Amino acid sequence: MGDIRRRGIVALGVTGLVAPLTLALGAAPAQAASCTTQAGPYQKQVEKFLGRPVDGKQSGADCSAVRAFQNKHGITPNIGYAGPVTWGVMNLMNKQKAVGNKPNKAGACPTNKGRIACVNLTLQISWIQDGSRLVYGPVPVRTGRDGYETRTGLKKIYWRHLNHVSTIYNVSMPYSQFFDGGQAFHSVGVSMWNPPGSHGCVNMTSTAAKKYWSLLKTGDDVFVYGRKPGT
Known part of the structure; x- marks a missing residue:
């Protein structure tokens, strides 16, 4: 990838390290x-x-x-x-727990793509599957807040940067795997249930982000669907 393209991608880097919403x-x-x-x-x-x-x-x-x-x-x-935000977080946790080890029970994430990373915005979970076989997850994630929504649809990982730093927010984005402009999987040091959400990236714990890094590669599919609560 040329220097111009690389600088452009870095400039698009986004982060989930945002201040909590004042209620x-x-x-x-x-x-x-x-x-x-x-x-x-x-x-x-x-x-x-x-x-x-x-x-x-x-x-x-x-x-x-x-x-x-x-x-x-x-x-x-x-x-x-x-209040509603505290209960909203708890209610989401209950719904995530109820998914168990069948995150794609409804078949919303494509099973004809081979290896694919799925992101359910409604439940704020993500997992990796091969066809209909669950490979890893589901894990809780933290996606884009209102006005910075993580974009839905079928995408591909096009660039990976282990020690990426956002030039917009000047924060570290370890294990970044970009799949849509500046939107990427990457780890953050805050709770996955920390409101209001990221600036568009799919935030993960360090453990989950490392696992995604080891299981995915450039060219692998990503499918994002649903709607994050509050957006």
């Missing part, structure tokens, strides 16, 4: 430095997810558990409020 919680307390005493609209659902007593009432222990979850996944404000 407007309506009636929720405005203070971000202390734990809220107010029950949120998804109090019971959140309590059940966290294994707390399900009574729909906010307690100090409830708030501490919710805050720990929010801090782990970069959800702000992290005041322990059981």
Whole structure:
């Protein structure tokens, strides 16, 4: 690949290392430095997810558990409020877990392409398959946020760069495998459930990105479908 083309690709590099979305919680307390005493609209659902007593009432222990979850996944404000974003992340986790080892049960990702990396935006998961045989995954991923959506359709990996650095955001994008302009698989150091999402790339944990790097090559197919929640 010539220097001009390579510089162009580097300039298109995108990253998932974006600041968490600041939420407007309506009636929720405005203070971000202390734990809220107010029950949120998804109090019971959140309590059940966290294994707390399900009574729909906010307690100090409830708030501490919710805050720990929010801090782990970069959800702000992290005041322990059981709001729509916190529950949305938990609900997505439940749906991902329900997929089990049959991510392509509905047959949405093509099975006539040989080796292919599939990305389900709706469930925020990805996997690699050979025909109908699951090779690796599914793993949770973090795709493009509203306004920077990961583009859907059938694509091919056209460039791989082990130690790529985005010249737009000046951040590292290890194990980058580009499949659509500046959109690529690559690892990030944040939670896969960290809202609001990437600038278009398919973010992965380091473990998953390394595995994708070892299993895929230039010319392999990528199929992206569905719609990320909130976009």
